Each structure stands twice: as C-alpha cells, then as structure tokens.
Amino acid sequence: MGELLADHTTLRLGGPADRFLTHTDPAAWPDLTHTAVGGDAAPFVLGGGSNTLANDTGYPGTVIRMATRGVTVRPLGSDLVEVVVQAGEPLGSLVAFTVAEGLSGIEYLGGIPGTTGAAPVQNTGAYGQQISDTLTRLTVYDWNLGRARELRPADCDFGYRTSRFKTQPGRLTILNVGLRLARHTCASPIRYQHLADALAVRLGARPPLAEAAQAVLADRHNRGLSLPTCGPDARQAGSVFLNPPITHAQATAIRAAGGPVHSSPNGTLRASAGWLLEQTGFDPGIRVAPGVYCSQGRALTLTARDDATAASFTTALEVLADAVLTMHRIRLRSEPVQPNRMCLWRVGPGSGDG
Ligand SMILES: Cc1cc2nc3c(=O)[nH]c(=O)nc-3n(C[C@H](O)[C@H](O)[C@H](O)COP(=O)(O)OP(=O)(O)OC[C@H]3O[C@@H](n4cnc5c(N)ncnc54)[C@H](O)[C@@H]3O)c2cc1C
Structure with a gap:
C-alpha cells in the first residue's frame, strides 16, 4: 500500500497516495518533476497538511511533499x-x-x-x-x-x-x-x-x-487557535469555514443581534463564521458527525477523534453549513482543501499561459 496521507495531515485522515515523493533538495526539483508526471491526476502538492482534508480513498496520482528548508x-x-x-x-x-x-x-x-x-x-x-x-x-x-x-x-x-x-x-x-x-x-x-x-x-x-x-x-x-500536540483537539485543520461575504442588509441584522461584521479594504462586508455557527447552537465540544466534534475551545474548529473518517468530516461540514444557511440564509464555504476535487486539468504543454 502507498504512503497514507493520514500520516501527513494534521487531521490525520486520508488514504494512500499512488506515489508519494518528498522534495528536500532544490537542485533536484527538475528530476522530481519528471518522476511525478504520469497517470490521470495532476500531482498534488502538500506542505504541512494543516489545511488539507484528504479523501479516505487517498489520492489517485503523485503527492509531492515540500520539505525544502532554508x-x-x-x-x-x-x-x-x-x-x-x-x-x-x-x-x-x-x-x-x-x-x-x-x-x-x-x-x-x-x-x-x-x-x-x-x-x-x-x-x-x-x-x-x-x-x-x-x-x-x-x-x-x-x-x-x-x-x-x-x-x-x-x-x-x-x-x-x-x-x-x-x-x-x-x-x-x-x-x-x-x-x-x-x-x-x-x-x-x-x-x-x-x-x-x-x-x-x-x-x-x-x-x-x-x-x-x-x-x-x-x-x-x-483562544484555542494553536495546534495541540495531544488531547481531544489535536487532530484538526483550524477554522473550517471562511468568513462569508454579506449584504448591507445582512450586516445591519447581524449588528442588531450583537454580532461582529468585518469590512475589507475593498469594501466587502463579512460576517464572522464562528459567530454565525454559535447562533445555530453548535457549541464547543458538541458532536457533529461520527468521530467529528466542535473543538473544546470554539465551534469553528472541527476535530477528528478515533472513529472519524474524511467522509464523516465532510458530513460534519455539511451539517454546520446547512444549519447556518437555514438560520441566516448565508452560505458558508469550507476552508480546508480537498485534494480529490483538485484534478481540474491535465499535466502537459499547450494548455495556455497566463
Ligand atoms: C491550529 C490551526 C490554526 C490555523 N490558523 C490559521 C490562521 O490563523 N490563519 C490562516 O490563514 N490559516 C490558519 N490555519 C490553516 C493553515 O495552517 C494555513 O492555511 C497554512 O498556511 C497551510 O499550510 P500547510 O503547509 O499546512 O498547507 P497544506 O495543508 O499542506 O496545503 C494547503 C493547500 O496549499 C497547497 N500547497 C501546499 N504547499 C504548496 C506549494 N509549495 N505550492 C503550491 N501549493 C501548495 C496544497 O496543494 C493545498 O491546496 C490554521 C490551521 C490549524 C491546524
């Protein structure tokens, strides 16, 4: 069996990669790219795996872990x-x-x-x-x-x-x-x-x-924003949702309910995903799906426990997003990257520059 992605992600979820390469020497990169290309999927590049939700079935292609230092x-x-x-x-x-x-x-x-x-x-x-x-x-x-x-x-x-x-x-x-x-x-x-x-x-x-x-x-x-080395919150990928963009009317309603509204330099208003979740009753520590809980410190961080799978983690994301959509009419977008949804193009020349 190939290298398990669970061993390279902070959620410790994910099945085997067809091929797993570790990139440590900048001078060896050209050789590594030749080894990496092949099969149906584009290589998936992994750093520390702290923002990655790898699939239970693994990755049908090459995974390259970036480990160059300096x-x-x-x-x-x-x-x-x-x-x-x-x-x-x-x-x-x-x-x-x-x-x-x-x-x-x-x-x-x-x-x-x-x-x-x-x-x-x-x-x-x-x-x-x-x-x-x-x-x-x-x-x-x-x-x-x-x-x-x-x-x-x-x-x-x-x-x-x-x-x-x-x-x-x-x-x-x-x-x-x-x-x-x-x-x-x-x-x-x-x-x-x-x-x-x-x-x-x-x-x-x-x-x-x-x-x-x-x-x-x-x-x-x-505030529970660090990655613990052990304990119930050790397997996590940080915040699971981005702060969603909202309309002026939604911002007014949120402010009236005592919630925070962030505004970007470009004028976009955003609600706090954490606050929206708390309003739906998802408190820290609550079980959301098999093996998946809101962390002890905050609802916006989901943690994986013993019997968690990537599938149950995805279910938990859907449960939370649905609750917010139902209550606030605001759609949340998840933050962790799911490698199997990334094979959008094929390696090879002629696909255009830009
Ligand atoms: C406890 C905790 C707290 C966090 N707090 C924050 C926070 O405050 N702010 C924040 O923004 N994020 C936060 N995060 C999320 C995450 O740590 C960051 O987004 C981090 O930058 C991801 O780095 P990584 O190496 O682990 O990425 P990975 O999970 O390995 O990869 C994430 C994505 O980047 C791609 N990628 C990785 N390396 C490369 C590369 N060299 N070239 C091209 N693509 C690449 C991967 O293909 C994937 O799509 C937190 C996570 C945890 C667990």
Whole structure:
C-alpha cells in the first residue's frame, strides 16, 4: 500500500497516495518533476497538511511533499531586507527567526501551522496581517509550461484567504518566496482590536517586536487557535469555514443581534463564521458527525477523534453549513482543501499561459 496521507495531515485522515515523493533538495526539483508526471491526476502538492482534508480513498496520482528548508537575508538598502525562504520552511520557524533577527512584517503570523510555501495559497493571515502584505516575488513551477517562472504579487490575485494558487488548483507549485521586511525594534501597527486589548495598547500602536509576537502566541493558545500536540483537539485543520461575504442588509441584522461584521479594504462586508455557527447552537465540544466534534475551545474548529473518517468530516461540514444557511440564509464555504476535487486539468504543454 502507498504512503497514507493520514500520516501527513494534521487531521490525520486520508488514504494512500499512488506515489508519494518528498522534495528536500532544490537542485533536484527538475528530476522530481519528471518522476511525478504520469497517470490521470495532476500531482498534488502538500506542505504541512494543516489545511488539507484528504479523501479516505487517498489520492489517485503523485503527492509531492515540500520539505525544502532554508532562509537567506539580502539587504535592500535603508532598513529593508528581502528574506528568501524555501517552500518547506515551517511558517512558525520563519516568524520566530525574523523576530529574533529584529525584522518586522510577519510577526503576527506566529503560531500558524504549515509551510511558508503554502501560505500564499490561501493568503494565510491572522491578527490583521497576511502573507501577501510583504511578498516581493515567488518562484513557481508551472506544470502547464513544464518550467519554473517568477511571479510578482500583482500576478497572484490575492484576496481574503484566496489567490490564483487556490483558483487554479494544482497548476503552480511554489518553490520559494521573497518577503520584504523592515529592521525595526517595534512591531507593525496593531490592526486587530483583540490583540490591542491583550497588550493594553490602542489600535495603531507599535509595541516592541518580540513582545507583540509573544502576545500573539499567548492569545492563540488562550483562544484555542494553536495546534495541540495531544488531547481531544489535536487532530484538526483550524477554522473550517471562511468568513462569508454579506449584504448591507445582512450586516445591519447581524449588528442588531450583537454580532461582529468585518469590512475589507475593498469594501466587502463579512460576517464572522464562528459567530454565525454559535447562533445555530453548535457549541464547543458538541458532536457533529461520527468521530467529528466542535473543538473544546470554539465551534469553528472541527476535530477528528478515533472513529472519524474524511467522509464523516465532510458530513460534519455539511451539517454546520446547512444549519447556518437555514438560520441566516448565508452560505458558508469550507476552508480546508480537498485534494480529490483538485484534478481540474491535465499535466502537459499547450494548455495556455497566463
Ligand atoms: C491550529 C490551526 C490554526 C490555523 N490558523 C490559521 C490562521 O490563523 N490563519 C490562516 O490563514 N490559516 C490558519 N490555519 C490553516 C493553515 O495552517 C494555513 O492555511 C497554512 O498556511 C497551510 O499550510 P500547510 O503547509 O499546512 O498547507 P497544506 O495543508 O499542506 O496545503 C494547503 C493547500 O496549499 C497547497 N500547497 C501546499 N504547499 C504548496 C506549494 N509549495 N505550492 C503550491 N501549493 C501548495 C496544497 O496543494 C493545498 O491546496 C490554521 C490551521 C490549524 C491546524
């Protein structure tokens, strides 16, 4: 039997991959791409597996786990540097490294599991910061063209928890990324009220860099946003739904009911998926489907327990989304990626550039 995806995802769900390759040496990438191509499905690229719901039947093709490590720092003049990071570098280690080096720009992304190469895929973000804020360029392998190319952030269609890597699944593999960071003893201005409260400062304040990074880790721990190494919530993929876009009328109704409404710089209003769920009566700790529970800390995180399967996890997602749709007339979109739904195109030339 092939390598089980359950052994490579934080939900610890998922059957075998037809073929499983681990990418550790950037110089060996061209050889690896030749080995990977073949069969009916596009290769599925895996980072830390913290945002992946792998199917019980596994993956009918090659899975490539990105495990390249390495960070280099290049001065850009003045107090700016460009940090070039290999895709397999854990995001948490990168944040810790940059804070220790006195580099500001990603300090609020500490404590998020997974790899740096996966972060641009859903434009991973937290506490008012997202990876696209500091990206300078990305080296990607284009499976359609069969070669590596460089992308600028403007090429990537970044938005709230989305990018072209998400909307064109499987086409582009991120090999390394460049980030522009500033040498500063202070953190970036705080844009997240909850964190400002935790640090007893006002929005827009710039607390000391290390203190801000530490406060994020402590706050994540207190609010059940960290990945425990053991216990009932150890098998999870973080929040299971994105904050949905809503109309002005829905925003008014939610505010009237005491719920939060977030507004993006582009004017899009979003409800809090967690708040919507709580209104439907799904409290922390509740069982939603066989082996699948809302986590002890929050309803928006689903955890897998002993008899959970990817199928029961999917059922749980449907149960929660249906409850919100029935009560609020708002459709939730799930956040974790399901590899078997990604085979939308075939490897090979002639499928167009862009
Ligand atoms: C406890 C917990 C807390 C979390 N908190 C947050 C949070 O605060 N904010 C947030 O945004 N997310 C959060 N997440 C979700 C997740 O950790 C992030 O989205 C993370 O960036 C995913 O990284 P990964 O390496 O684990 O991705 P994976 O699950 O391995 O992959 C996710 C997707 O990216 C693709 N991918 C992976 N690597 C590459 C690559 N090199 N090139 C191209 N595609 C690639 C995969 O094919 C898949 O489609 C949390 C998850 C957990 C478990």
